[in-house]
Amino acid sequence: MTVARVGRRQVSIWRKARKSLGPWAYIAPAGIIMAVISFFPQAFQIWMAFTNFTVKNLRFNVFNPDTWAKYAPSAVGFDNFVRIIKSDLPISTYDFGRILGWNLSWTFINLIFHVSLGIAIAMALNSRRVFFRRFYRAMFVIPWALPAYVSALTWANMFNKDFGAVNQLFHTNIDWLGQGSVAGPFGGILSWLPWAAYAVIIANIWLGWPFMMVVATGALQSIPHELYEASRIDGASGWQQFRFVTMPLIRPAMVPAIMLGSIWTFNQFNVIYFISRGGPLGRTEILITQAFKLVYENQLYGVAGAFSIVTFFILLIITLIQNRVTRATESYDLA
Amino acid sequence: MMFAKRGALIAVVAVFALVVAACGGTSTTTTEAGGGTTTTAAMSSTTTEAMGSTTTEAMADLTGTIQLWHAWKDAEIESLNEVIAGFQALHPNVTFDVLYVPFDDLQNKVTTEWSTGTGPSVLIGATDWASSFLDADLIYDMKGMVSQDVLDTINPAALSAVDYNGVYAGLPETLKGVVMFRNKTLVPDAPATFDDVLAAGNASLERGFFFSMANLVTACGGQVADADGMPAFNTDAGVCWLELLNQYPSPTYNTDDDVDTFKAGQSGIVIDGTWNIGALSEAIGADNLAIDAWPTTENGAMSGVVQTESIYISNNTTDADLDASKAFVEYFLSPEAQKILSDSTKAAHIPAVSGVEVTDPLLAGAVSAFSGGIAQPRFGGCYWGNMDTALNSYFGGEATAQEALQNAADIIGNAVTANECS
Numbered sequence: 001m002t003v004a005r006v007g008r009r010q011v012s013i014w015r016k017a018r019k020s021l022g023p024w025a026y027i028a029p030a031g032i033i034m035a036v037i038s039f040f041p042q043a044f045q046i047w048m049a050f051t052n053f054t055v056k057n058l059r060f061n062v063f064n065p066d067t068w069a070k071y072a073p074s075a076v077g078f079d080n081f082v083r084i085i086k087s088d089l090p091i092s093t094y095d096f097g098r099i100l101g102w103n104l105s106w107t108f109i110n111l112i113f114h115v116s117l118g119i120a121i122a123m124a125l126n127s128r129r130v131f132f133r134r135f136y137r138a139m140f141v142i143p144w145a146l147p148a149y150v151s152a153l154t155w156a157n158m159f160n161k162d163f164g165a166v167n168q169l170f171h172t173n174i175d176w177l178g179q180g181s182v183a184g185p186f187g188g189i190l191s192w193l194p195w196a197a198y199a200v201i202i203a204n205i206w207l208g209w210p211f212m213m214v215v216a217t218g219a220l221q222s223i224p225h226e227l228y229e230a231s232r233i234d235g236a237s238g239w240q241q242f243r244f245v246t247m248p249l250i251r252p253a254m255v256p257a258i259m260l261g262s263i264w265t266f267n268q269f270n271v272i273y274f275i276s277r278g279g280p281l282g283r284t285e286i287l288i289t290q291a292f293k294l295v296y297e298n299q300l301y302g303v304a305g306a307f308s309i310v311t312f313f314i315l316l317i318i319t320l321i322q323n324r325v326t327r328a329t330e331s332y333d334l335a
Numbered sequence: 336m337m338f339a340k341r342g343a344l345i346a347v348v349a350v351f352a353l354v355v356a357a358c359g360g361t362s363t364t365t366t367e368a369g370g371g372t373t374t375t376a377a378m379s380s381t382t383t384e385a386m387g388s389t390t391t392e393a394m395a396d397l398t399g400t401i402q403l404w405h406a407w408k409d410a411e412i413e414s415l416n417e418v419i420a421g422f423q424a425l426h427p428n429v430t431f432d433v434l435y436v437p438f439d440d441l442q443n444k445v446t447t448e449w450s451t452g453t454g455p456s457v458l459i460g461a462t463d464w465a466s467s468f469l470d471a472d473l474i475y476d477m478k479g480m481v482s483q484d485v486l487d488t489i490n491p492a493a494l495s496a497v498d499y500n501g502v503y504a505g506l507p508e509t510l511k512g513v514v515m516f517r518n519k520t521l522v523p524d525a526p527a528t529f530d531d532v533l534a535a536g537n538a539s540l541e542r543g544f545f546f547s548m549a550n551l552v553t554a555c556g557g558q559v560a561d562a563d564g565m566p567a568f569n570t571d572a573g574v575c576w577l578e579l580l581n582q583y584p585s586p587t588y589n590t591d592d593d594v595d596t597f598k599a600g601q602s603g604i605v606i607d608g609t610w611n612i613g614a615l616s617e618a619i620g621a622d623n624l625a626i627d628a629w630p631t632t633e634n635g636a637m638s639g640v641v642q643t644e645s646i647y648i649s650n651n652t653t654d655a656d657l658d659a660s661k662a663f664v665e666y667f668l669s670p671e672a673q674k675i676l677s678d679s680t681k682a683a684h685i686p687a688v689s690g691v692e693v694t695d696p697l698l699a700g701a702v703s704a705f706s707g708g709i710a711q712p713r714f715g716g717c718y719w720g721n722m723d724t725a726l727n728s729y730f731g732g733e734a735t736a737q738e739a740l741q742n743a744a745d746i747i748g749n750a751v752t753a754n755e756c757s
Binding site for chain 1: 467471592720
């Protein structure tokens with residue numbers, strides 16, 4: 001390689017850099033803001049996860065050396081992670097295995113209802129024989145359009161034992177959200193689910209299916225009607241049309257929506273926190289509400305940082321498995 | 336090309352402007368022609384302007400802004416505004432930014448704000464937050480903040496509640512506590528014994544930890560925590576306490592359902608805090624409302640926790656704002672301000688200072704009931720959630736009384752030892 005060639009390459013890189021100054025300047029605002037409000041807090045949280053950061057360390061300021069000696073927390077290595085996994089935290093309702101198990105069940109149960117109801121109602125409203133289709137679509141989107149905490153608080157009131165609409169409607173006296181009882185309506189394999197678990201599931205089903213309906217509606221409307229006509233001519237039954245025409249064609253839209261829905265549901269803070277508050281006895285606690293309580297009620301900031309990292313990796317694993325199973329990020333060849 | 340360069344320049348300037356804006360304060364102060372000041376802050380819910388200055392020019396020594404945060408309810412806010420107006424009559428150049436924060440959020444919000452150098456200069460909040468504030472180095476020692484004359488007027492028992500090894504973490508400004516309310520129309524005679532409460536037939540009793548823990552001491556002869564903050568409830572007295580609570584009629588658990596039923600005239604006896612005197616009076620009529628002495632039980636008497644509410648000054652407060660804050664705290668504890676706060680139709684606070692006579696029958700009833708109660712034990716935050724869990728697991732049949740108490744004691748004890756209870 002001659003000196004002249006190296007020189008030409010350096011000039012070329014310099015020219016490229018100069019040419020890209022404009023684009024860099026354009027993305028700089030977003031980049032800087034992202035660095036300040038997103039990357040730095042995340043890096044700080046990762047650091048906190050390896051310390052015993054509590055309320056005593058709140059005055060610690062990484063940019064102010066005067067605070068380092070007096071307020072800096074001590075490094076504890078992986079201790080926070082070990083305590084989280086071994087359920088060794090100063091919270092008597094905390095059981096990592098139970099919370100994770102419920103969190104996964106909660107996500108799975110909700111998604112089944114969200115997707116099946118969403119597709120079924122979208123198909124019903126896609127029929128030309130239904131009058132006021134647009135009106136119904138608009139009405140059905142309301143649960144999704146409302147702020148989730150408003151819906152959650154409304155449902156919490158509806159499940160109130162003494163004054164709630166649910167008990168009044170069905171003339172029952174069920175203590176849906178009673179913090180004192182973990183008893184549920186069913187025995188056997190469902191005996192671990194208290195009434196509150198059904199309350200939050202009902203509320204979240206109501207909250208979540210409209211999103212799937214909207215996605216499914218969009219996908220259904222993009223299916224050429226000729227495909228159904230051709231399948232009918234070939235003698236396909238209604239079920240066969242759904243199985244071999246509708247399903248494959250709405251799949252590219254539904255799979256990413258399901259992945260998104262699973263992440264949203266897995267982290268559905270509002271419904272759990274505002275309806276059951278994770279009770280009774282922590283039986284409806286999910287990872288995200290527990291992380292919040294570690295900060296808000298227990299002020300164990302270091303543990304909470306570690307907890308968020310654990311939650312992140314759990315979600316990452318779930319997403320990778322989903323991605324593998326559904327091939328969501330692969331292209332589809334419809335030919 | 337020229338256009339691209341100009342665009343890039345605009346983008347850089349925009350980023351700079353954003354960063355500068357983000358780093359800037361949230362409040363702006365403007366001086367008005369009359370000498371008074373008004374302050375506009377993003378978080379301010381109430382801004383009280385300076386009163387007329389003609390009569391108080393001689394005392395218009397102080398300036399500055401007092402950011403005051405509290406969790407008081409509507410009726411209390413009326414009294415608070417009167418106190419602020421009274422203070423501003425003396426110091427017209429001091430302005431206020433008053434912010435209401437729901438009680439459940441207040442401690443966390445203040446802790447977060449104070450630790451980052453922002454937040455209120457003065458806080459009215461629960462006394463048991465003091466240890467957490469001290470741990471985090473967020474408040475001033477109030478011993479040097481007000482004159483000895485003022486300190487001498489404060490109820491000694493109340494003052495001892497804020498005394499942390501000689502450091503006054505806040506100053507008590509009112510006595511509050513858990514009492515037993517009765518609707519005289521539904522239950523004409525005050526129940527003398529717990530059996531009378533049961534016999535009344537329409538009581539709805541709260542058995543959450545906060546509302547019931549005093550019974551552990553007075554009805555069962557136990558204690559919640561020892562002098563070191565270690566659990567002391569896992570004894571026979573603790574079992575006696577849980578068994579007593581298990582007999583509560585129409586029990587509620589950390590909800591307002593019992594209060595709502597009482598307000599609706601559907602129950603005749605309810606256990607709740609004195610902060611609801613105004614609301615209950617309004618709902619069923621002050622003439623129908625009574626606060627009774629605690630009924631006796633087999634081995635003692637029922638009771639409620641008596642606590643103080645404190646006023647704190649943030650150690651972020653300096654200069655003119657600090658002088659104004661100190662003067663306001665002193666005024667807040669004066670007989671004049673405490674008289675305003677003891678108005679039973681508004682705040683209905685029981686003064687924590689001497690020299691203020693309580694004549695209202697409801698407040699007098701509360702003071703009388705307090706004599707049968709216990710001062711709130713000083714323990715760390717680990718107790719609240721874990722004790723409620725112990726109660727829940729016992730009432731829900733998940734554990735026996737001994738198991739529930741022992742489990743809570745183990746977890747709390749470990750946390751106290753590990754210094755994780757602030």
